[in-house]
Amino acid sequence: IYGQTWGTVYDTINYTTTGAMGDWFDSPKGLDANGIDNEMSFSHLDKNIVFDPHTEQLHVDGNKALINAQITRMLNPPKGRFNVAGSKGYVPNQRLKRRFQQLQSRPPTGTHPQPDIVGVTGFANPAEGGQTIFPIDVKRSNTIFDGGMRVEITNLNAQGVGQGVITLSIQCKDCDEARHPGEKNGDWVTVTQDFNQSPLYLQAGVTATVNEPQAFNGKGKKVQWRAVVGQGGLSSRMDVRFTSGPAASGGETGSPKAKPPKLLAYDVANTDFFKSLNRFIGSRSKRFHTVSPRRVAAGRQSLGNLDSLALADDAFPGNSTQAQQARWYAALRGWVKRGGNLVLTDGALQALPSLTSIPASAVKRISVYVGQIGFSKDGNGDTLSDPLNKGVKIAGARFNTGMRRQTFEPVPLGYSIQDNAGNDETHSPQWQVSRTAWEKAGGRTAATSVADQSVGGSNDYDQTAYGQLKLGKGVIRILGSGLPQPTTKYDHDFGLSPHSATYTTYILMRNMLKPVRTRCHDFKRPRAFIDRGSVDATRQGISMRGTAADRGCLAGGKGRIKRVRVSIATRKNTGGKNRCRFAKPGGGLTRPRNCRRRVFLPASGRNSWNFDYRHPLPSGRYTLRARPIDAAGNLALRTRKSTLHVVIH
Secondary structure, three states: OOOOOEOOHHHHHOOOOOOOHHHHHHOOOOOOOOOOOOOOHHHOOOOOOOOOHHHHHHHHHHHHHHHHHHHHHHHOOOOOOOOOOOOEEEOOOOOEEEOOEEOOOOOOOOOEOOOOEEEEEEEOEHHHOOEEEEEEOOOOOOOEOOOEEEEEEEOOOOOOOOOOOOEEEEEEEOOOOOOOOOEEEOOEEEEEEEEOOOOOOOOOEEEEEEEOOOOEOOOOOEOEEEEEEEOOOOEEEEEEEEEOOOOOOOOOOOOOOOOOOEEOOEEEOOOHHHHHHHHHOOOHHHOEEEOOHHHHHOOOOOOOOOOEEEEEOOOOOOOOOHHHHHHHHHHHHHHHHOOOEEEEEHHHHHHHHHHOOOOHHHEEEEEEOOEEEEOOOOOOOOOOOOHHHOOOOOOOEOOEHHHEEEEEOOHHHOOOOEOOOOOEOOOEEEEEEEHHHHHHOOEEEEEEEEOOOOOOOOEEEEEEEEEEEEEOOEEEEEEOOOOOOOOOOOOOOOOOOOOOEOHHHHHHHHHHOOOOOOOOOOOOOOEEEEOHHHOEEEOOEEEEEEEEEOEOOOHHHEOOEEEEEEEEEEEEEEOOEEEEEEEOOOOOEOOOEOOOOOOOEEOEEOOEEEEEEOOOOOOEEEEEEEEEEEOOOOEOOOOHHHEEEEEEO
16 A cells, blocks of 8 residues: 555546646646646545534645655656667658747737726526526727636635535627637527536636627627526625736637637647657667658668667658558568567557558557556456566556556647537547457557547457567567647647657557667768868869778777768858859859758778869869768768868969
């Protein structure tokens, strides 16, 4: 028994609280800090009946102890390391982009919001079905402008706590639908709502906000506003706060058509996950390197330098022909059979029929509330002893029912967890393979899936969501839920995160990327040195010599230089932009072009090289750069010792 257990909210209480303050704390879209949430047994003992100082003191002291422990851990965090052997590659997915958009105009110069409405008391009206109606007078003039309106309703009893479930609706009459869309109730439009979800949570009231509430519609008619309180007891108090700027960062909740005051920019892809891991990998030879399926299919890139390769959600991003896909999958299959470790996540599981005997009908996409897998095959035991599950069981870490663990959080990726009415609903993608087909093909099941469209996440032991399959000397490892590509289908006012993997997914990814075997792979760049005393630059041409060095996988850690090339460039100012002209192999200079589009000329020799360019050159200032390439295909970076500036008179 642990005094404190921990885990994701979903693993702990089987629903998620995306949008809570703790999420805003630790999200890159919020404070990008460490956010914590805690809940303890004493939180619900009183159940909104009678205030008892003894249990409440235990409640306070217990939470203080939890928070102190969490803060202590955050102030002394463990050093992050992603220690996985072998060289690694990944295929970058296509990027989703949006520019920043300001949708709500700024307040006019010289204006201020109207005075707040404070302390208005209302009573339940039997003629209105027991609801309490509060009229709200929204003003607008040359000097008054309301950018936002925040309505607060408190409904008190003798103990200072709200009386059970309470609802709040902010409605307008004669408002323009384009400005304030919502559900119509006769002449009134419900623009936004709030509710106290349960008496278990001892809320004292509810709050709802409206951005830039209309005082007059497009025809100049006065717009009426009101707050409607339901199930709130005999009396309620209303306070309305008016602001010059928006009252909320999101749109009103009355309709999906409601627009937020602004839309934040994003530039994301789920495969940014692998790039982000590189800063936790010390050795460059063990970091993730990008792989292009098109270049591999065309024979311009080899997989031979990799021990592990990850394909996340899309095995061949972008448009491709059947011939390109066939060559790509043939290259993958051959590489795995020679000892490679291929990791497929999410939608990339669709590549299995092209790589194995598993039929396409056995690979399916389901809809889930949050990404999750179950570490059990039958509900009676667990699969934690499987090598792929090393480290999943941690002291104090929670498992959901059915040995389930959450693998990603949906909302940061743009996936909704509710329908338009606010009811829980499944929208996140999860992929799975028929366990029968998977194991018939030689696969091993390390975790199973959950039922399709199940908000509660009931287990489906007949589907494999995580496992390993041998192919020749190598393996294919799958995770059907972990790194889905973000979506733009649902509201994403605050932008999108590239990935939202849970701590469990990081553990699983570490295990999946463990190579079958490791070999020396050369990722070190060669270096070039120009012998400055050897340079002879005249209008008849340029000659020079130098050396090149490399570290690699040969005896003593040496590398092998494949060839050395040299570029001769002169800058030309055209229209205020620096453009370059490069010496061509047969003589003459190129037309002005981007300086990054270099033209390289061959030098003779490797470790010791000579360069002799015997073609006329016009007078001017030139930049000479030597760039070797080693046998592994690594190109040298530009350095001071590989670059020289000369002047030809």
